[in-house]
Amino acid sequence: MAAKKKSKSGPTVGGVRNPDPKTPENPVPEASGLTALSVDVVVLRIIGGQLSVLLIRRGEKPHRGRWALPGEALETGERLVSAARRAVAVAGGSTGLPNHLEQLAAFDHPDRYPKRRVLSFAFVALMAGIDESADGLLGEGTRWWPIGDLEGVDRPELAFDHRSIVDAGVERVRSKLEYTSLATRCVDEPFTIGDLRQVYEAVWGFPQPAANFRRKVLTTPGFVEATGRSAAVSIGRPAELYVRGDIALLHPAMLRPSGDRRR
Amino acid sequence: MAAKKKSKSGPTVGGVRNPDPKTPENPVPEASGLTALSVDVVVLRIIGGQLSVLLIRRGEKPHRGRWALPGEALETGERLVSAARRAVAVAGGSTGLPNHLEQLAAFDHPDRYPKRRVLSFAFVALMAGIDESADGLLGEGTRWWPIGDLEGVDRPELAFDHRSIVDAGVERVRSKLEYTSLATRCVDEPFTIGDLRQVYEAVWGFPQPAANFRRKVLTTPGFVEATGRSAAVSIGRPAELYVRGDIALLHPAMLRPSGDRRR
């Protein structure tokens, strides 16, 4: 049933490809409760010191005009991570491949999508690069939104339950910076300790004392590896260059100060 | 490119019906490209100082005789957590309701289930009680397996990818004991600090120095709350009784010694 079919309505982002309920290939009327499966990806990147999420302005039917996460329908037999990679590739244009991609959670509220039930698997993706604006590489109607701006007066209206998904993704990354070496995935190699510090500051949203930060990183075995080279200087003393270390789990961890923790 | 590009491949959404081969009312023939959705639950409980998982010996077609997690097919329009609760209720007999139930991850390998694609959402459930054997309450072919025994010579052969799911569930709980008050969900109220220590020892698999453990718990604000009462004695000095505190996230955290960490 419905194995191969091509919906006439476009692939509305937001994770859902539309199986038109009326097509003959789809014998199951809507009321029967066919569940559609999709993947939505919280693609994160640091731009100008701000943790930012990739959003797409919807041009199609449900929630037209609202901002949605890149998403794709799960194809028959396809693995979730594969659909997630497609979503990133489609939305990110020539921005490159993510340095990290992981499952986040399933979002399954029956009313999260209008009319039909669409069950979504959320992923989180991280793209490297902390300086570039990199906005030009994106398609029309696609842009990086600093996550701080999701609250402001000019905040975008997010489609479906995508606001919850973004929050979950951001919190996942925030907490993973504490006890994994994930931050090194947000910078291009080689990088300076200052680059890494910018990652923590952008993701956590508050400043890190430079001197102590440096020591913490360097005394955590396997976190980063020295190259012996120094960076070309922009201003100030040239920084030493490092590459990613070989461990995934930090010990000791880089703990956030206090109350606002995780999961 | 922009989000609206990619319209080629068929959007075949994964349709869903009852994947559970045990239910006779399963109307969906195999061999279609339909994706079945199910929920599997890693139900954990501490029995005799051992973290144990509830497994069911399969009596049906695929993987007959192997041990499987309690699982249910997702019904039309049903929420995942609801299917998870059903699975626990069905398998647990009169063991009671879980004190904790959370989403774990989706397991989606195309070959995880023979013949047809069955996509499974894994959950973790925790049942309270550290002493009772509580085995009599279970149905035929259902028992608690200490997770240490999943390795031994008499180890059960697990069905499908359930071994991976169990591992993921156990690791989730192990790490959550560090930074949340989840351990208090594994004991009945009121409890003693010693009870709580037994939880940590069972889950982590190594002893906790009693004196320091007590201090750590009591100096973590909101973790437990004193009742003023004392336990009836079995042997030794009667212990003070506590109830669960009001916070979910521990600060400071109860950190495991070193290398073996999480997620």
Added chain:
DNA sequence: GCAAAAGTGTTCTATGTACACCCATGT
């Protein structure tokens, strides 16, 4: 020299660890 960012030293405090010791009960 000055500004700016990198990098080092030092002090203070919070938290974790080890271990000795006392307490309250049942037998």
Added chain:
DNA sequence: ACATGGGTGTACATAGAACACTTTTGC
């Protein structure tokens, strides 16, 4: 009395926070 687990005291080691200071570049 003494065995047993509960509970306290204390000293030491390690990790984080604060802050002063030195180093190396561009201008």
